[in-house]
Amino acid sequence: MLRSIAASVRAYTGPYPSWGAPTPEACRLVTERLAEQHGLPSTRRRPDAQPACVLDSLVRTLLSQNTTDTTSARAFDTLKLRFPSWDMVRTAPLQDVADAIRVGGLAEIKAGRVQAILSTLQEERGACSLEHLRGMHPAEAKALLLGFKGVGKKTVACVLLFALELPEFAVDTHVWEISKALGWVPTNASRDQAYDHLNELVPDELKYDLHVLLVSHGKQCPACAKAGSPKQRAAKPADGGVACPLADLKPPPSQLKTAYRAGPKHRTGDDMRPQSPPEVAKKRRKRKVQPKDST
Numbered sequence: 001m002l003r004s005i006a007a008s009v010r011a012y013t014g015p016y017p018s019w020g021a022p023t024p025e026a027c028r029l030v031t032e033r034l035a036e037q038h039g040l041p042s043t044r045r046r047p048d049a050q051p052a053c054v055l056d057s058l059v060r061t062l063l064s065q066n067t068t069d070t071t072s073a074r075a076f077d078t079l080k081l082r083f084p085s086w087d088m089v090r091t092a093p094l095q096d097v098a099d100a101i102r103v104g105g106l107a108e109i110k111a112g113r114v115q116a117i118l119s120t121l122q123e124e125r126g127a128c129s130l131e132h133l134r135g136m137h138p139a140e141a142k143a144l145l146l147g148f149k150g151v152g153k154k155t156v157a158c159v160l161l162f163a164l165e166l167p168e169f170a171v172d173t174h175v176w177e178i179s180k181a182l183g184w185v186p187t188n189a190s191r192d193q194a195y196d197h198l199n200e201l202v203p204d205e206l207k208y209d210l211h212v213l214l215v216s217h218g219k220q221c222p223a224c225a226k227a228g229s230p231k232q233r234a235a236k237p238a239d240g241g242v243a244c245p246l247a248d249l250k251p252p253p254s255q256l257k258t259a260y261r262a263g264p265k266h267r268t269g270d271d272m273r274p275q276s277p278p279e280v281a282k283k284r285r286k287r288k289v290q291p292k293d294s295t
């Protein structure tokens with residue numbers, strides 16, 4: 001009881017202190033509606049399942065940058081098959097590691113980043129392992145992970161949520177898009193800003209389920225898909241199609257708001273996206289593609 005009161009009065013430190021959404025009730029309602037369609041994820045987890053290896057989880061998430069789940073899973077599986085230990089990945093020629101993960105794209109950059117992480121762990125800890133993060137204070141674990149090149153907030157949030165089983169609300173592209181459509185974050189919020197805001201407001205006990213449900217839903221629902229145009233999003237489902245359970249919770253696009261003063265700008269690790277208002281961003285020259293948390 002005391003713990004829940006303490007958690008509920010935690011001071012807001014995100015970028016949109018007066019935004020007011022989402023409320024805990026709204027988070028609960030969206031979770032319930034999506035769970036009716038997709039099933040509650042927490043009930044699908046086997047209670048006796050071993051927690052994921054933290055380093056596996058970090059590398060798996062790194063490899064998922066700028067590619068699909070299927071190809072990044074194939075890249076990870078090939079890497080593990082070719083190099084049975086992380087120490088073998090660390091000491092292998094860069095080109096061999098890149099060849100193993102080639103299917104996921106940006107292979108040389110990703111291979112270099114993975115090897116840099118492994119070398120740092122070997123130098124600082126004497127072993128290629130991140131299991132010492134278990135039991136560490138979440139803020140400390142986050143800071144440690146963010147210190148690695150190419151590791152941004154989304155990657156860290158995924159490792160904390162899935163491997164360390166901490167209440168973190170990771171924001172991937174699906175969560176980001178649906179949150180904007182629901183009016184939970186300003187339409188011009190960057191993904192990291194959306195994470196900084198939503199991680200504060202989504203109740204801890206809903207973070208795992210709501211994250212997994214929004215990702216599943218974003219992949220399956222044409223009205224919520226990132227690629228969907230406003231027209232497609234507003235269209236009624238085709239005959240036999242399942243209606244989007246969030247349709248009546250989304251304000252009309254004309255009522256969605258932007259925010260131009262969203263706190264200090266900061267870039268971390270894998271976030272290469274412009275964080276300025278869209279009209280400023282448009283004027284910027286295109287940058288060279290680098291891996292980022294885009295999924």
Ligand SMILES: [Zn+2]
Pocket residue numbers: 217221222223224244245246247
């Ligand atoms: Zn939908």
